[in-house]
Amino acid sequence: MIHVEKLSKQFQDGGAYAVRDVSFHVDKGQIACLIGSSGCGKTTTLRMINRLLEPSSGSISINGVEYQSSDPIAWRRGMGYVVQSVGLMPHMTIRQNIEILSRAMGRERSERRKRSRKLMDMVGLPPDGFSDRYPDELSGGQQQRVGIARALMEDPPVLLMDEPFGALDPIIRSSMHEELIQLNRQLQKTILMVTHDMSEAFKLGNLIAIMDQGSIVQQGTPRQLIDQPVNEFVANFCRGAALDLP
Numbered sequence: 001m002i003h004v005e006k007l008s009k010q011f012q013d014g015g016a017y018a019v020r021d022v023s024f025h026v027d028k029g030q031i032a033c034l035i036g037s038s039g040c041g042k043t044t045t046l047r048m049i050n051r052l053l054e055p056s057s058g059s060i061s062i063n064g065v066e067y068q069s070s071d072p073i074a075w076r077r078g079m080g081y082v083v084q085s086v087g088l089m090p091h092m093t094i095r096q097n098i099e100i101l102s103r104a105m106g107r108e109r110s111e112r113r114k115r116s117r118k119l120m121d122m123v124g125l126p127p128d129g130f131s132d133r134y135p136d137e138l139s140g141g142q143q144q145r146v147g148i149a150r151a152l153m154e155d156p157p158v159l160l161m162d163e164p165f166g167a168l169d170p171i172i173r174s175s176m177h178e179e180l181i182q183l184n185r186q187l188q189k190t191i192l193m194v195t196h197d198m199s200e201a202f203k204l205g206n207l208i209a210i211m212d213q214g215s216i217v218q219q220g221t222p223r224q225l226i227d228q229p230v231n232e233f234v235a236n237f238c239r240g241a242a243l244d245l246p
């Protein structure tokens with residue numbers, strides 16, 4: 001469960017708000033999607049939840065644990081984070097990148113291998129062909145899938161994903177969607193995902209929050225957004241994608 005209340009961020013005192021009074025709640029088993037134009041504060045929101053950035057004000061709790069009262073390292077280990085830029089270590093192989101946290105946590109080598117191979121299969125990168133290659137020998141979409149496998153390695157209850165499928169072609173993207181839906185059905189994660197694709201948000205999201213200039217303009221289920229948009233901005237976001245709803 002992720003609970004965020006009146007979360008704000010100003011990078012400079014008295015400056016513009018990158019994020020302003022953002023509140024939402026994601027329950028276990030849910031996928032929430034943040035969507036909005038470039039620069040509206042999506043990544044900043046995720047970075048605050050992951051504690052890479054200190055909020056200017058507001059509160060965050062994860063599975064009932066308050067941000068203020070918890071240890072930052074334990075907090076971060078409780079969640080997988082797929083960063084927007086992928087951020088693989090260039091001097092490490094694909095396998096080492098995926099296992100990086102597991103290794104730091106002292107997991108046994110054979111256990112690590114088994115898990116990383118399984119995840120590589122899951123994201124469509126056969127381990128026999130990819131384990132020993134380096135990130136710059138992979139395409140952008142393949143690197144993105146390594147980033148997803150890395151975030152899942154320790155099987156965290158909470159997943160933060162910043163445009164995880166942005167560089168994938170439609171077929172792989174669609175199969176990753178199915179994987180995510182299955183994974184969530186079986187393992188009941190709490191997932192917060194950033195996307196710029198409303199069809200993707202409608203397909204995956206139980207909750208969708210539409211952001212503009214640091215604030216949430218409207219949040220709700222796909223149905224609520226389509227049937228009761230609060231303004232033209234939201235209606236425009238939904239228009240092109242509404243047809244994809246079942």
Ligand SMILES: Nc1ncnc2c1ncn2[C@@H]1O[C@H](COP(=O)(O)OP(=O)(O)OP(=O)(O)O)[C@@H](O)[C@H]1O
Binds near residue numbers: 018036040
């Ligand atoms: N470290 C920083 N210092 C100052 N301003 C920042 C910093 N990081 C982000 N910003 C500003 O905060 C605002 C929100 O940025 P953010 O990265 O959250 O946008 P975003 O919604 O993720 O955009 P995109 O879709 O392009 O990834 C932007 O105006 C950005 O320029």
Ligand SMILES: [Mg+2]
Binds near residue numbers: 042044
């Ligand atoms: Mg971003």
